Amino acid sequence: MPVFLLCVEMKDMNFIMCHNCHYTKTKYHAVRRNKSGEKKIYKCLRCESFTTPDDGFWKMRYPGEIISAGIELHYAGVSLREISSLFWRLFGIRVSWVAVLLWIRKYAKQVKKFTTMKRPHLSGKWSVDEKFVKIKGKKGYLWIIKDRKRGFVIEHVLSENRKASNVGKLFHKAKKAGDPREVRHDGYPGYPKQVRKHFPDADDQTSKGTWHKHNNNSSESTNSEFNAKYKVMRGFGNHGSADAIIEGWKINHNFVKRDRKRNRTNAERVGLKEVPQNMPWMFMIKRAKIIETIQKANF
Numbered sequence: 001m002p003v004f005l006l007c008v009e010m011k012d013m014n015f016i017m018c019h020n021c022h023y024t025k026t027k028y029h030a031v032r033r034n035k036s037g038e039k040k041i042y043k044c045l046r047c048e049s050f051t052t053p054d055d056g057f058w059k060m061r062y063p064g065e066i067i068s069a070g071i072e073l074h075y076a077g078v079s080l081r082e083i084s085s086l087f088w089r090l091f092g093i094r095v096s097w098v099a100v101l102l103w104i105r106k107y108a109k110q111v112k113k114f115t116t117m118k119r120p121h122l123s124g125k126w127s128v129d130e131k132f133v134k135i136k137g138k139k140g141y142l143w144i145i146k147d148r149k150r151g152f153v154i155e156h157v158l159s160e161n162r163k164a165s166n167v168g169k170l171f172h173k174a175k176k177a178g179d180p181r182e183v184r185h186d187g188y189p190g191y192p193k194q195v196r197k198h199f200p201d202a203d204d205q206t207s208k209g210t211w212h213k214h215n216n217n218s219s220e221s222t223n224s225e226f227n228a229k230y231k232v233m234r235g236f237g238n239h240g241s242a243d244a245i246i247e248g249w250k251i252n253h254n255f256v257k258r259d260r261k262r263n264r265t266n267a268e269r270v271g272l273k274e275v276p277q278n279m280p281w282m283f284m285i286k287r288a289k290i291i292e293t294i295q296k297a298n299f
Contacts, residue, residue: 017297018044019051019058024297026051036063056110056289066093068282070100071107075252079232105241107285108248114288115251120270123149124181126202128170128191129219130162131226134235135242142226142246143170148184148218151259151266153250158243164190171198186216225253256280 015024026042029050039052057064066087073083080097087093127148133140135158143157143166155173159166167190175198182203185191195204207216229249236242255267255275267275276283 015297016042016051016053017293018042018047018049019054020044020049021047022296023047054289054293056107056285062093062095064282064285065279066091066095067103067107068279068285070095071104071248071281072252072256074100074104075229075249075256077228077232101241104248105244107281108244108251110288110292111251111281111284112247112288113291114284115255115267115272117291118272120147120152120154120177120267120272122147122152122154122178122180122270124178125149125184126154126174126180126182127184127216127219128167129186129216129223130188131223133158133230133242135160136238137235140236140239140242141166143167144219144222144226145170145174146219146222147266147270150269151218151222152270153222153253153266156246156250158239158246160239162188162190164194167191167194168198171195175199184214184216184219222253251284252281255284 016026023046025045029043030041032039080100084097087095125148128145130143133142141159146153157170180202183195184205186207208214
């Protein structure tokens with residue numbers, strides 16, 4: 001089962017792909033100038049249609065700097081309406097809060113192609129926990145599994161109930177990153193059976209309290225971080241939107257948020273060091289588009 005893209009070359013492409021037929025042989029035609037700046041126009045040598053290079057922000061009204069800034073502000077804990085207000089007060093740009101939400105939903109899914117291209121080097125000590133979330137006014141549950149020692153969130157599952165089958169779905173997705181040596185969890189009775197089923201060689205550990213050596217404080221800390229983001233939204237509108245926003249939070253937690261003492265991201269702690277400290281979301285969006293273009297290209 002292919003799970004991680006290990007062979008994509010992360011260099012700038014030396015071709016422009018036609019958006020109509022995905023052919024890679026194009027020639028320069030003209031320059032288009034508008035209020036957003038200049039863009040080169042190319043003509044496809046197969047279907048003779050015109051195209052512009054896609055840097056990840058193709059046909060977007062606002063430049064990539066504004067879009068990536070809005071996404072990062074959101075995951076820093078700023079509400080959608082406050083982001084809209086900040087853009088107007090600081091830059092004189094009118095952006096609705098709905099537009100910011102659509103950016104988050106779109107680019108969280110796109111950036112996932114980049115963040116899963118390499119297998120993380122995990123410690124083998126995993127921790128799993130669940131928390132209550134509100135989706136369209138109804139109760140739901142978010143299940144998160146992470147590397148306890150290195151803080152890297154491996155996978156998540158969003159469900160409408162607290163059945164043990166959801167734990168199985170979570171473990172099945174997490175298994176793509178490898179097999180753990182131990183799995184620690186709280187006292188929920190659905191965990192042990194699923195640990196034995198999916199990770200038969202792992203040491204099944206149940207948390208025995210905050211001050212015990214077998215505690216689940218790592219997952220509780222991640223839940224607290226998620227709560228800081230979740231409380232400004234007061235719930236999710238629907239399941240699809242919730243899943244995309246949580247995926248974006250996971251990416252931000254792993255690849256953007258830095259430890260104050262070590263000045264490293266959780267991704268860097270597991271050997272994924274491609275994302276720069278400056279404009280990380282913009283970098284990931286552009287790199288994810290390169291991966292998508294290479295997969296679609298008709299050479």
